[in-house]
Amino acid sequence: DADVTQTPRNRITKTGKRIMLECSQTKGHDRMYWYRQDPGLGLRLIYYSFDVKDINKGEISDGYSVSRQAQAKFSLSLESAIPNQTALYFCATVGANTGELFFGEGSRLTVL
Amino acid sequence: EDKVVQSPLSLVVHEGDTVTLNCSYEVTNFRSLLWYKQEKKAPTFLFMLTSSGIEKKSGRLSSILDKKELSSILNITATQTGDSAIYLCAGRTQGGSEKLVFGKGTKLTVNP
Numbered sequence: 001d002a003d004v005t006q007t008p009r010n011r012i013t014k015t016g017k018r019i020m021l022e023c024s025q026t027k028g029h030d031r032m033y034w035y036r037q038d039p040g041l042g043l044r045l046i047y048y049s050f051d052v053k054d055i056n057k058g059e060i061s062d063g064y065s066v067s068r069q070a071q072a073k074f075s076l077s078l079e080s081a082i083p084n085q086t087a088l089y090f091c092a093t094v095g096a097n098t099g100e101l102f103f104g105e106g107s108r109l110t111v112l
Numbered sequence: 113e114d115k116v117v118q119s120p121l122s123l124v125v126h127e128g129d130t131v132t133l134n135c136s137y138e139v140t141n142f143r144s145l146l147w148y149k150q151e152k153k154a155p156t157f158l159f160m161l162t163s164s165g166i167e168k169k170s171g172r173l174s175s176i177l178d179k180k181e182l183s184s185i186l187n188i189t190a191t192q193t194g195d196s197a198i199y200l201c202a203g204r205t206q207g208g209s210e211k212l213v214f215g216k217g218t219k220l221t222v223n224p
Contacts, residue, residue: 033211040121042200042216043155050210058211090154094212099144099204101212103154
């Protein structure tokens with residue numbers, strides 16, 4: 001089983017719909033991140049969380065919200081999806097000592 | 113604003129060639145720099161480098177960080193078609209808002 005699991009893996013939705021992407025991890029890490037990837041733009045940070053009471057905005061948080069329901073769960077919501085939110089979304093956790101990010105398999109979201 | 117810049121953005125070589133990928137960083141409270149390889153799915157970890165300047169090696173891949181130049185290189189010798197991927201560089205900050213800031217990536221294509 002994967003250490004970091006994202007659901008759904010693929011989703012097609014329409015403009016204006018509410019979408020939630022879920023992430024769960026079995027690494028026991030406190031730190032969790034949501035990134036989005038667009039072709040040619042690398043990975044851009046949306047939100048990150050260091051524990052269930054700590055939520056921080058990344059560089060592109062507008063239009064997104066998150067919830068850290070437990071140490072192992074970190075969900076990303078699009079309250080009213082728009083086409084330019086079409087992208088590949090990655091959840092990740094980090095090992096405190098190494099700084100190595102452990103990524104989920106990604107959630108490909110298409111907003112029509 | 114934290115920034116990581118990679119060059120070139122894309123590169124096409126023939127099998128057997130040696131390539132050098134570049135990464136420069138301007139990261140507040142710099143802690144380390146990480147290299148990832150991304151094929152079709154999630155990025156996979158290659159190396160973590162610190163200001164110690166110690167070179168890291170793994171098979172045909174090697175990487176080193178120059179703390180004076182605020183840059184790092186990733187070398188791949190005797191390239192193979194399986195090296196075709198996007199190579200991502202990320203600067204890790206330290207402190208209360210610890211996070212990874214990614215560059216846009218270098219897309220490497222190795223032709224037979």
